[in-house]
Amino acid sequence: MMTICIRYAHDLSEAEDMLQEGFIRVFKYIHQYRYEGSFEGWLKRIFVNTALKILQKKVIRFSEIDAYVESNHPEDSNPFSTLQEHEILQLISNLPTGYRVVFNMYVMEGYSHNEIAVKLGITDGTSRSQLAKAKKLLRQQIQEQQKLSNYE
């Protein structure tokens, strides 16, 4: 659960707040668990919703762009292979909030763009554009990290 919170949070302290709030909600709504589906799945849903609620209380900035920008990434020599898990988490945390939320919901949680749009109160196109930008930014960061490690 902590990993989920770190993925959605901007920093560790925000992630801890999410974890704390998430557990409080789990205890509050535990009686609503119907033993249908896995308990882990139910827990994950609670923590994702808690994280979204906390982020929405502050602000989620979704850059408004008119059209969906397809990310045209260059073919690289798989710089991903050397990445460690904590580095990946750090890269996701460095994304702007809007990018980070949509990326997590689509890639990690498996929500569709339509579901994300409804949940966050944004348009379908905004969700797609945020995801494209997030992926583009992640690729750039990974490649830069790869270059730095090559120099070292």
Next chain:
Amino acid sequence: MNEEQFNKFFRDKLSNYPSPVPDDMWERIQHKNKRRFFFWWFFGGILLISFATGYFVFQDHTNKYNNKDHVKIEKQKTGAGNNIDIVGKGNAEKNTLLPKEKRNNEIAESDTSKSSVKIVTTTPVSGAKEASVKSDLRRNYREQNAPYTSNKNSYTTKKQLPENKQQGSFETKTARQNNTPNETDSSAANDISHQKATTKNDSTARITNVVPVSPAKDSSKKNMALKNTGSQKGKTIIKKKNLFVTGYFSPAFAFNKFTTGNTNYPLSYLNRIYKIRFSYTAGVNIGKMFSKRFSAQTGILFTQVNMILQTIDSANFKIKGKYRNIDVPIIAGYNIGHGNFTTTIHAGMVFNLSASSQGSAIYDGNGNPVDIYKSSTGISLYFGLGFAKQLNKSINLFAEPYFIYRPSYITKPEIPFKEQIDMSGISFGLRYNF
């Protein structure tokens, strides 16, 4: 790596990755739970104390109010120990101020043509009891006519009267105003408006007292008096509780004013990024009528100010912001209408219990949004003018234009600019009278 592979890479890497949890996390969860528990008890306690205080204060005032109009009649009956008939009378008051002969004539006419307030003891009373009855009658007269007589202090106490007048006679207003002993004696002895009829036995007396009441001005008091006639002796006097509950909703306009000396946050910038949109208030009050005119009420008031926050960055992104308040208003009212349609002037104070916000257009050095608002904004002032239409015996429909002035700043002290929000709107609601 294509899109699908990219997604799969992240999913595989992080799906089972365990992140360390801080050691004190469990303690923090417990602590926060306790704090929430305490908050709700505290909030409930405040509400309970407010209502209890309000109830006792209102109850006390009600007793005083009822004492004036109801209890004195009851006291009179029990104090005299006799049946007392009270009948309404029209213009006797002015007669007491006229010359004696003319007054006699007019009274004689009015005795046959117009009804008058008569308090008649139908059973014999002793001298001491008689004096007690008269004293009560004088007090009753004084209280009933206090707002309408030119000289409220025209009556004197029994002790100030001459010895031979203390039993079985009244001192009239005319006599005291003239302040002449001879006239006092003669007018007191012969005054038709306050007659004494003595019987053969000095220890018993039949007292007929004409007490003037202005029926037009004081019809309600007369009606109450009529309910307490001797023939209805023993009936319980119904005391109105005069409690009421109101529920209302109001579309509102909020006006935000900025004060800034910081060049990084000029007024034009602040006005551009904080734009207030449609707002609303809603609430429930419980109140009490102290008299026909005066009332007071308290309750819970919820306010939400909706804003459009425009970040001034490359994205030029707009987001909906909300500023919410939970308040306890304490409002006094003065009713200037009557009948089915009433108008009430309201004024009072609004005590803020909590304030919260959602969304921010200000960011710190790390790009994180900053919550600029205080968690409590202190005391505000409320002014309103209510128009109410009676739908039936218990329910009134009302509309009330109002203005809430918040003299204190709602922004935190460390924020480089200050903001105030005032509100104005029209409340629509229902009032239920118990």
